[in-house]
Amino acid sequence: MSKPVLATTSLAGCFGCHMSILDIDERILQLIELVEFNKSPVDDIKTFTKPVDIGIIEGGCCNSENVEVLRSFRKNCKILISLGECAIMGGLPAMRNGIPVEECLHEAYIGGPTVQLNKSHILPNDDELPMLLDKVYPCHEIVKIDYFLPGCPPSADLIWNALVALLTGDPMKLPYEVVKFD
Amino acid sequence: MKNIVKQIIENYGTDKNRLMDILIDIQEQFGYISREAIELMAHMLGLSQVDVEQTITFYHFFSLKPRGKYAIYLNDSVVAYMFGRQAIKEAFEKEAGVKFGQVTDDGLIGLFNTACIGMNDQEPAAIINNKVFTKLTPYRVREIIRHMREGKELDELSNESHGDGKNQHHLLKTMVWSNIRRKGMILSDDYTTGKVLNSVLPTMSPEAVIAEIKHSHIRGRGGAGFPTGFKWEFCRRAKGPKHYVICNADEGEPGTFKDRVILTEKPELVFEGMAIAGYAIGGDEGILYLRYEYRYMKEYLEDVLQKMRNQHLLGENIGGIEGFNFDIRIQFGAGAYVCGEESALLESLEGKRGEPRDKPPFPVEKGYLNLPTIINNVETFATAVRIIENGGEWFTQFGTEDSTGTKILSISGDCMFPGVYEVNWGFNVEDMLNMVGAYDVQAVQVGGPSGTLIGPDEFYRTLGYSDLSTGGSMIIFGKQRNLLKDVVLNFMEFFIDESCGSCSTCRNMPQVMRNKLVKILNGNGVKSDLAELKEWSKILIASRCGLGQTAGNPIVSSLKNFRHLYEVLLQKDVEFDQGFNLEASVQDSCKFVGRVPNFNHH
Secondary structure (H helix, E strand, C coil): CCCCEEEEEECECCCHHHHHHHCCCCHHHHHHHHCEECCECCCCECCCCCCEEEEEEECEEEEHHHHHHHHHHHHHEEEEEEECHHHHHCCHHHHHCCCCHHHHHHHHHHHCCCCCCCCCCCCCCCCCCCCEEEEEECHHHCCCCCEEECCCCCCHHHHHHHHHHHHHCCCCCCCHHHHCCC | CHHHHHHHHHHCCCCHHHHHHHHHHHHHHHCCCCHHHHHHHHHHHCCCHHHHHHHHHHCCCCCCCCCCCEEEEEECCHHHHHCCHHHHHHHHHHHHCCCCCCECCCCCEEEEEECCCCCHHHCCCEEECCEEECCCCHHHHHHHHHHHHCCCCHHHHCCCCCCCHHHHCCCCCCCCCCCEEECCCCCCCCCCCCHHHHHHHHHCCHHHHHHHHHHHCCECCCCCCCEHHHHHHHHHHCCCCCCEEEEEECCCCCCCCHHHHHHHHCHHHHHHHHHHHHHHHCCCEEEEEECHHHHHHHHHHHHHHHHHHHCCCCECCHHHCCCCCEEEEEEECCCCHHHHCHHHHHHHHCCCCCCCCCCCCCCCCCCHHHCCEEEEEHHHHHHHHHHHHHCHHHHCCCECCCCECEEEEEEEECCCCCEEEEEECCCEHHHHHHHHCCCCEEEEEECCCCCEEECHHHCCCEECCCCECCCCEEEEEECCCCHHHHHHHHHHHHHHHHCCCCCHHHHHHHHHHHHHHHHHHCCCCCHHHHHHHHHHHHHHHHCCCHHHHHCCHHHHHHHHHCHHHHHCCCCCCCCCCCCCCHHHHCHHHHHHHCCCCCCCCC
């Protein structure tokens, strides 16, 4: 039997959740025995090359590219997991929700106290750039998400336990230490 | 300005518990509450400025900015919409030249939305500087605004004849109608004020009064239905240097207006009931907590109180009973539905934000100023008089076994004779609809937005605490109404606006549910949405008060009884759709940075 295939991505996140994946330490050797990585920053595969069993999403959606990547994950993965606060709730980036996007752009590129060099008030409008959404969306407001692993970041043990449970079909272990976030 | 504010504060004995009265007077005097006034109040009352500010911002009739010489509050309850509110709103905006929520540049006119003002039987209605204008038409709106611009005074703005009954009293002179369509023991004219206080009470001990109330099995008429006799008994037993009697006349449940009618037509009965309660629990002070929407009754009700004092029905040694002293004062709310919840009402009475308290302790032990307090509905006090007059046994012949006596219903919506009907408990909905001239009925909202929405197959059900419990609000919807879009959505917006924000459940879940309903109405609904609405609503039970616990009811109840209305809106063969639209969501940012949205090359 071929190994289950895993894909991961970081959308509007800080890569902290991916750092937490790496925090499983030496178990990563065990992990690559158990699964095969496809599109993921872990192995730097940029596009899906085959159907994937488990997709892990870090971060919510703040721009059009996030939405497209998330939709491609939904299309190519049997199971999708929202990993961490930003994917589940929008997290820190969602602090701009409630403020009109025009105001955010103005603050960032024209009016903000740290804007020093942009004398001619250029706004990022190159056609190659992703387009900013009106607000930051949690992943489940864009596509169907099957599982949610909370935390900022979720602890390495929580991620490990979830993957083991998914791969073995056994109930997930959720001892207090693993879901205690502070 | 400073001197006037100082005078107002001193009028209330520089007592921080009277902050609501102080704020109301300042708001009425200046049209807003200024920074200087806040500083002065904080200083004189020994509060922090934030204490004062948080009370101000809680109530929607208070404002930190000028609301205009004429502040127009247009009712936005569902029945107002059914009777043409949209056209009235547009006429106001066109004539005044500003949108709702704004004030004209010259400071003359301010337009504001407000929740149900208790005029559901005469909509569309508005309150302008405490004066109620009913049955508005676009023509009248144009005329009113024109007259304001011509410099006419408030009294010159109305040209309507006065309403029926006591609405013509020289201290009311209002165009509001009582519309009493059916009378029972409370609304009948066969009671002479003072009979119980003068003739019956002197023969009874306080314990005997409580025993009669208990024997009558009367339950609270506000909606919750707690047995009144037990409440009085618990309070009498509670230890404290002073006991309070409070009449809850906050009547905020949309569609309810019977307390307005009772207080207009039978205020003496209510006040006599409060005095009887004072005798029973051993209290000498009563407070009528009246919603600000009924501010127009202030002089009238104070006059009634004065007359009762003159007749020795209030004051000292009432009814010749040595040591039975009792008096009543009126205190106003300032626009907050949640203050109808008794512990929120107490907070409001003490000059604070109307946030419900944790219970226990219950008000009978620690109520107003932490002293033993009973809080009863207007109708309960009025009924208590007839019980003591005729005995608890007599009372039980009316109504049903578990719901004794009569109930005054406020009936509005699609019917020929909206108004107030006093019926025996046990009346069924079918008979009620025939009585009020309602035909082709699609649904009836029993008990207001926090109650139940029922359809024709449940019209056999009866009104009573064991079946259809109601505080009195009955809103009838004809076949032509869009229940989900026009009714349920309006009710959800109401709960979202009126949440005090204290519990996260009530602060958030109604919004989540409203958004899901909007999504379904927009055609993005899928089957799982209905299951989720039902499941998620359960979390509301964790809220501290009844408002929060019932805030999902418009959706829960319509989902239960009108599920087909939801199902026809759902997409077939689509399992997931959150209504997200990528094209629409990038419009604003692209426009701002000056680029054309492009979805092709990524």
